Amino acid sequence: MKNFNTTDTLARRLRQLFLIALMALAAGCSTIRFTYNHGDDLLYWWLNTYLDLDSDQSSWVKKDIDSLFVWHRKTQLHDYAQLLANGQRQLAGNMTAADLMGDYKDIKARSELLAYKALPELADLARSIKPEQIAQLERKFAKNNEDFRRKFMRGDQEDQQKARFKKSMDQFELWFGRFSSEQEAALRKASDARVLDNNIWLDERVRRQKRIVALLRKVQQEKLSKDATVSELHKLVKELFDRFEAPERKAFFDAYTDQTIQMILTAVKIATPAQKAHAQKRMQGWIEDFGHLANDPQK
Template identity: 30%
Template sequence: MIDPKIIARRILLALALTTTLIVLGACSTARLAYNQAPNLLYWWLDGYMDFTSAQSSQARQDIDAFLAWHRSTELPTYARQLQQWQALAMQDITPAQACTQFEAVRAAVQRASERGLEPLTRLAQQLSPEQQAHLQRHQSKSNESFEKDFVRGSPEQRLSQRLDKAVSRNEMLYGRLSPAQRELLRASLQQSPWDAQKTQQERLRRQSDLLQTLQTVQTLRNGNGNGPVDAAALTATRGHLARVLQSPTPGYSAYSQTQVQHGCTQFAALHNTTTPEQRANAVRVLKGYEDDLLALMAQR
C-alpha cells in the first residue's frame, strides 16, 4: 500500500498511514496502534517539519479531524473488504483477483491523501526557511537509508534482504512458509522487474517536485499563512499528489504497472500453494483484523 505528505507524497502518506496500518498491520496491536495514531502521526510529521508551538496545535487539530473522518467513513469500507478477503483466502485465486484487491487498497490510500490536502497545504504555507532546510536534511537521510538497503552490496545480498522481508510479510498472514514456498518467492524476486536505481531516481524526482511545490504554495499564502487556503495553492498541492500517483517521467508509469502485475502474479502463485492449515491461519488473521475494526468503529 498510500501514502505522500505535506504537500508531498511523504507527508500525505503520513495521514494515510492508518489505511495500511489496519489493513496490513499486526492484528494483536491494530487497535492499540490506531488509538495511538494521533500521537504517532504527529511525531512522524514533526520529524519532517520540526513544528513551532503554533503549528503543533494546528497539526493536532487537523490530525484529530482527519481520524474522526477516517473512523466513521473509511473503517466500515475496510471491514467489508476484510470479509471478502476471508472468503478469498479459502480458495485459489488468479493474478487478476489479487490486483483487484490491490487497487482497492490503493484507492483507500488515495482517498485519505486527498482528505489531507487542505490542512497540509495550510501547513506548507507556514514553513520557515529553517523548516524547509530541515525537510531537505530528512530527505537526504532517507536517501542514504534507501541506498544502504537496496543499492549497495552484491546482487545476492540484496536479493537475500528482499527475500527476508517478503517471507516475513507472508508469514504474518499464513504462518510459517515451507522451503518450497520460500524458494518460489526467491525465484519470483529474481525475475522481478523492480530496479533499485530507477526507483531511487523516481524518489529524487518526487523530492525535488515536493520542494518546488512548496516554493509555489509559499508564494500564494495569505499573510502569515494562517488564513483560508488559497485555491491556487490547493491546486498546486493536488498537482503534486497527482504526479506522485502517476509519474510524468517517460516510461515510469508502465514500469510501475509492470511491478504491480508481477506482485499480483507472485502473490497468487504463493497463495495457490498454501495448505488448508495455512489458509485457515489466514482467515483467523483476517477475522482478527475485522474484529479490531468493528471494535474501533464502536468507540466514540
C-alpha cells in the same frame, strides 16, 4: 489562522495511515486497536521528525490530525472491514491475478480518498512552513535516501534480491505464519523473477522529494492563498498517484506489478491448509478490530 505543510510522499504516508491496520505491521489483532487509537500521536510524531514544528504549529496540527482521525474512524473503517471480508472469500476460493489487481485498485482508490480529504489541512500547514523547516525536510529526505541505499542498493544483484525478498517474507509471514524451507525456495524464485532496478526506485524517490520541496518553496515565496495552495497540492497528489502510468516508466512499473501479483499467487498456491487458516483467522481478527474501532469513538 493555521498554516500547514506537506512532507515526503504525502500520498504514500497518508496511504500508510490506512495500512496501519489493513496491512497490520504488528504481531496481533489487539495491536491494531492500540496502534490505531494512538495513530494521531504517531502521525504527529512523524510530521515533526520531518519539519520540527514550532509550538504554534503543533497546537493546531494536532487538532487537524484529531479531526482527520474522527472522519476516518466514522466513515472508512467499516469499508476496510468489507475489503478484508472480500479477501477472505478470495482466499477460500480460487484466487486469481484479476482478484489481486482489483484489490490493488480498491486500496489505491481508498488511499486517494484519504489524501484528498486532507488537502485543506495540508494547505494550512504548507502556508506556515519556514525556510529552516524546508531545510530540515531536505536533510530528512537525504537521510532517508541514504538509508534506502544502505538497505537495498548495497552489493551485487544477488544481495539486492536477497534484501527485497526479506522484506516480502516479513509480510508473507505476517499473513500466513512460518514457511518451510521448500516453500521459501519457491517464493524466492518468484521474488527473483520480478524486475529489479533499485536505481529507478531511488530516482522516483528523489524526483518526488524535489517536487514536494519545490511546491513548498513556491507556496512560501509567492505567498499563495489557501485556495491556490489546495490546487497545487491537488495536482501534486494526482501526479504521485498517477506516477505508475507515466509513459517513460510505465513498462517497468506494469511488469513489477504483474510479477508481484504472481509472487503473491505463488504464496497462496503453496500455502498449506493450516497456513490459510492462519491467514483467515488473522483477517477475521482485523475485521472485528475495525468494527470495534468504528463503533467506539473513544480511545
